[in-house]
Amino acid sequence: MNSKESLGIVGVNYAYLSTKALEIAIQRGVEIGTKTALDFIAQEKKVLRKGRYDKRLRNTRLLLRNYRSLKTHARDAVFSATQAKENAVDILDGLNDYSFDDDLYVESIKKSRQRTLIILRHIEEMLRYYRINCEQSGKAEELRRYRVIMATYINDEKKSAEEIATDENIERRTIYKDINMAIKTLSALIFGIDSLKVY
DSSP, X not given: OOHHHHXXXXXXXXXXXXXXXXXXXXXXXXXXXXXXXXXXXXHHHHHHHHHHHHHHHHHHHHHHHTHXXXXXXXXXXXXXXXXXXXXXXXXXXXXXXXXXXXXXXXXXXXXXXXXXXXXXXHHHHHHHHHHHHHHHHTOHHHHHHHHHHIIIIIXXXXXXXXXXXXXXXXXXXXXXXXXXXXXXXXXXXXXXXXXXXXX
């Protein structure tokens, strides 16, 4: 074999190896790119779920904080909530567009007495389930959380954190911890499974 033929074989081998290396590099690039894209999509979904979870917690707190004013607004309503064609979770989900403005969120519920009654009835039913859950837990702190939520947001006579702390014989900061824990559970009850923290 002469040197020209050797160079030809080396050239063919070199070209073959270069093509193979290029194919491997492309394959690895595609694999890395795909994995990066899938990781990015998973992270974005996680951010969206967290945002939805945070929004529902915020909206639960907002609904509880405005419970008394919603009740006052609905007191003179002629419409019965049992006549309603809408359900509370659908109404609450539809209000997410207003959730950037607390006042607008509450006003959008008040806009219709029918909707207000549906929301109030739903909140009251979920509070009943929450009470049952707390009673069945057999834990004193769970029952206390229920009483704290009721005294803070629901009962006709609103009590301050200091008054509740005195009544419950606990520190004031425990009141706020109890409220936060109760709101997490109530959010899942009020808004359904989407409100559970699953990430």
